Amino acid sequence: MAEAKEGELFTRSYQRSPTKLSDSIKARRRVAARFLASMSVDQLNKFPLIVKGELGAEYPYFNGWFHNGFWEKSDVSDFLSAITLWIRQAPNQLTVARDILEQEDLHYKMDDRGGIHFLVDAEFSSAVEAALSGLDRPEFTAARAALQEGLKALSPVKQSGKGLIRGVFEAVESSFLVVIGPNTANRLNKQSVDGCLKLILLDRYKEFPEAEDKVARVLETLNAWVREAHPYRHGAPFEQVHEAPIELALLSATSGMGFIRLFAGLR
Known part of the structure; x- marks a missing residue:
């Protein structure tokens, strides 16, 4: 398999992989909390549209965008790809996101442009x-x-x-x-x-x-x-x-x- 490009979305790098993906609800909640704290109101309103456009994923809406619902319930590959989309909007959060992946024992690594990859391979x-x-x-x-x-x-x-x-x-x-x-x-x-x-x-x-x-x-x-x-x-x-x-x-x-x-x- 060709080496994935830095900063690429996980779903585009590994979309054909049948691999069961490493997941953690604690990691999801931590990402959601940092995401909400780091984004402006305008960014929060635009982010669901970016997710839909880039990933084709559902983004829950209940009298407003339900960000926690997306981060906690989305498909794992969409969750990982959305982290990259978030880092593109808030590059200063790259180290935070990288630390969460490591501290919660998720078996991924993040490149310097926010792309997420398997620690070794699929x-x-x-x-x-x-x-x-x-x-x-x-x-x-x-x-x-x-x-x-x-x-x-x-x-x-x-x-x-x-x-x-x-x-x-x-x-x-x-x-x-x-x-x-x-x-x-x-x-x-x-x-x-x-x-x-x-x-x-x-x-x-x-x-x-x-x-x-x-x-x-x-x-x-x-x-x-x-x-x-x-x-x-x-x-x-x-x-x-x-x-x-x-x-x-x-x-x-x-x-x-x-x-x-x-x-x-x-x-």
């Missing part, structure tokens, strides 16, 4: 949202928190491949421990994978042809991923800091989120 964002959706149950609270924390390492301001891998590993380990149950193991390693997870998978897939071979290959893949990711879990003396190249970190994180989806589906 495919990675799809994997992230699918993994988070699988962890949206009480027993996976710790795993979800760990994944969210790891994703913060993708922030353009403090990007860290090691931080991303560390958060994903913790999320995988936490969800793994939930699946194998209490009083079995207390960490994710080859011994616990082969000794605990193997039996669960064999029982689940026993009706499939060559189930043992299929399960063995999955376990081999998981153990290889654990070996690859494990060194980044630990600290090191300052002069030996082992930061992960971001391309390798994204590969590791994508694989890890696949295992999160597997474990979430086993519950």
Whole structure:
């Protein structure tokens, strides 16, 4: 996919993406509050017409333009594009809007012209949202928190491949421990994978042809991923800091989120 232009509307950069988009009602309310505080009466009256003209989106009207209703209820892609339209009217609010996206853990970045983009790309964002959706149950609270924390390492301001891998590993380990149950193991390693997870998978897939071979290959893949990711879990003396190249970190994180989806589906 061609790189999106700076300052472009989200709906025009990613309109064909089937990706489930990251959203937050708190972020929407914060944006609405800053929008209302930063715009003049004339700008507030013109903004709905700009939204309709640029996005073709509905803008509620009840004895006057219902701005809060638009910001809180609009489609996610329209919400993101409307932020860009707002920044075009109030460029001094760019830093405020950028901070809201980051502070509310929305998985986007804002360029210097107010355009909003995925932190990585649509495919990675799809994997992230699918993994988070699988962890949206009480027993996976710790795993979800760990994944969210790891994703913060993708922030353009403090990007860290090691931080991303560390958060994903913790999320995988936490969800793994939930699946194998209490009083079995207390960490994710080859011994616990082969000794605990193997039996669960064999029982689940026993009706499939060559189930043992299929399960063995999955376990081999998981153990290889654990070996690859494990060194980044630990600290090191300052002069030996082992930061992960971001391309390798994204590969590791994508694989890890696949295992999160597997474990979430086993519950």
